[in-house]
Amino acid sequence: METTHQDAEKLAAAKAAVKFVKDGDIVGLGTGSTATFAIQELGIMVKNGLKIKAAASSIHTEKLAKSLGIEVLSLGELSFIDISIDGADEFTESLDLIKGGGGALFREKIMASLSKNSIIVTDASKKVKKLGAFKVPVEVVPQAYQYVFNQMLILGGKAVQRIKDNEVFITDNGNFIIDADFGLIDDPAKLASALNQVDGLLAHGIFINLTSKVMMSTGDQIMVFE
Numbered sequence: 001m002e003t004t005h006q007d008a009e010k011l012a013a014a015k016a017a018v019k020f021v022k023d024g025d026i027v028g029l030g031t032g033s034t035a036t037f038a039i040q041e042l043g044i045m046v047k048n049g050l051k052i053k054a055a056a057s058s059i060h061t062e063k064l065a066k067s068l069g070i071e072v073l074s075l076g077e078l079s080f081i082d083i084s085i086d087g088a089d090e091f092t093e094s095l096d097l098i099k100g101g102g103g104a105l106f107r108e109k110i111m112a113s114l115s116k117n118s119i120i121v122t123d124a125s126k127k128v129k130k131l132g133a134f135k136v137p138v139e140v141v142p143q144a145y146q147y148v149f150n151q152m153l154i155l156g157g158k159a160v161q162r163i164k165d166n167e168v169f170i171t172d173n174g175n176f177i178i179d180a181d182f183g184l185i186d187d188p189a190k191l192a193s194a195l196n197q198v199d200g201l202l203a204h205g206i207f208i209n210l211t212s213k214v215m216m217s218t219g220d221q222i223m224v225f226e
């Protein structure tokens with residue numbers, strides 16, 4: 001299969017990030033195409049003798065990690081994670097992120113919150129001056145769907161329920177996703193705080209103060225933002 005330019009950047013960022021993983025670490029494994037490159041690299045390192053235990057941010061990632069011989073612990077039973085490696089849909093130089101394009105935002109946020117060192121790996125397309133061209137994913141408990149949908153409109157977001165392959169998208173936690181378009185976001189922390197107040201909203205994809213560094217590949221080099 002031909003590797004695209006963007007895939008080559010994702011792989012380069014993943015290879016740079018896994019160098020920070022040490023023997024004995026509990027490693028948080030992200031979700032998505034970029035995180036997948038990192039998981040595959042870790043699989044190779046484990047086959048070559050690296051001793052780690054992992055926590056997964058999605059069912060898909062858990063299956064992938066196990067298939068590569070990586071031991072996976074239960075995220076809900078961990079008090080800390082040494083290092084996590086995940087992707088992002090957008091990031092700014094202040095290390096604010098939008099995540100959840102793959103619907104894994106809730107477990108990813110718990111994973112990042114538990115992580116002493118949370119590394120985000122991206123290709124060059126993910127860097128933005130202001131968050132918001134990518135709609136903010138919001139995970140909603142089904143019984144609260146219409147309420148939360150209406151609250152998004154009140155907060156100024158154009159809300160759309162996520163549909164995938166002509167079916168309502170259901171998260172690993174059995175919930176719905178609303179993608180909310182707030183336009184370019186001047187104050188991500190303020191919007192995150194307003195979203196945090198909405199009952200029935202399990203998690204939103206704005207990640208503030210949850211990232212130690214972003215490692216972005218431009219193809220020629222790895223740029224590190226921290």
Ligand SMILES: O=C[C@H](O)[C@H](O)[C@H](O)COP(=O)(O)O
Nearest residue numbers: 032033034087100101102104
């Ligand atoms: O829910 C999915 C995650 O937040 C992903 O890390 C994010 O969507 C980036 O995915 P990708 O590396 O495939 O662009």
